[in-house]
Amino acid sequence: MQFWIASSLTLLAMTKENVYHQKTTIYSMTPEVTMALSVKQMMEAANAAVPKITASEAREKIAKGNTLLLDIRDGTEVQASGKAAGAVHVSRGLLEFRADPEAPTHDKNFSKDKTILIYCASGGRASLAGKLLKDMGYNEVYNIGGFKDWADSGGAIEK
Numbered sequence: 001m002q003f004w005i006a007s008s009l010t011l012l013a014m015t016k017e018n019v020y021h022q023k024t025t026i027y028s029m030t031p032e033v034t035m036a037l038s039v040k041q042m043m044e045a046a047n048a049a050v051p052k053i054t055a056s057e058a059r060e061k062i063a064k065g066n067t068l069l070l071d072i073r074d075g076t077e078v079q080a081s082g083k084a085a086g087a088v089h090v091s092r093g094l095l096e097f098r099a100d101p102e103a104p105t106h107d108k109n110f111s112k113d114k115t116i117l118i119y120c121a122s123g124g125r126a127s128l129a130g131k132l133l134k135d136m137g138y139n140e141v142y143n144i145g146g147f148k149d150w151a152d153s154g155g156a157i158e159k
Contacts, residue, residue: 043127050118050130050143055153058117058144062086067115072129073147077121081147084119085156092125099136115140122146 037045053061061067069087071078078089088109090098098107110116116138118126123145130141144150151157 042131043124046127046131047143049134050127050141052123052127052143052145053117055144055150055155058142058150059155061115061117061142064115066113067117068109068111070116070118070129071120071147072118072125073120077147081151082157082159084147084150085158087119087158092120092129095129095132096136099133099138110138112138114138115142117142117144119144119147119150121148123149 058069062069069084071083071087071089072092072095073083073089074091075089083089088107090107094105097103097105099110100106101110101112116130116133118130118133118141120126120129123143126143126145130143133141
């Protein structure tokens with residue numbers, strides 16, 4: 001009896017007597033199906049994966065320690081309004097490169113044992129960024145909404 005097992009780019013043939021590698025590239029006989037996602041679908045998935053908390057709840061988590069307060073707005077937004085006191089600014093476009101511990105551009109503020117509290121201008125980008133971090137293995141990730149929510153609730157601001 002012989003079994004065939006597909007593995008990334010090789011084909012393994014296993015028999016009762018031996019196991020050998022056949023160097024053959026495998027091509028699927030069926031076309032790959034790719035489904036396009038809309039922004040609405042991406043936001044629904046992100047909102048389902050990343051809990052939204054209030055700025056006051058965020059401050060309670062910060063008081064407990066081992067947190068990263070993350071501002072993912074663009075640099076021009078941060079320059080115009082300042083940022084939450086103690087927040088680390090990483091624009092959303094660079095998030096993967098700063099959050100991945102294997103990347104040469106890794107930011108040491110990112111650690112998978114920390115609670116990550118994310119905000120942007122209104123909460124949408126924060127939700128998408130939170131989903132991305134969850135996909136990268138960060139477990140405790142929360143969307144705290146927009147910078148205005150933080151400021152209006154009495155959160156400290158750095159200019």
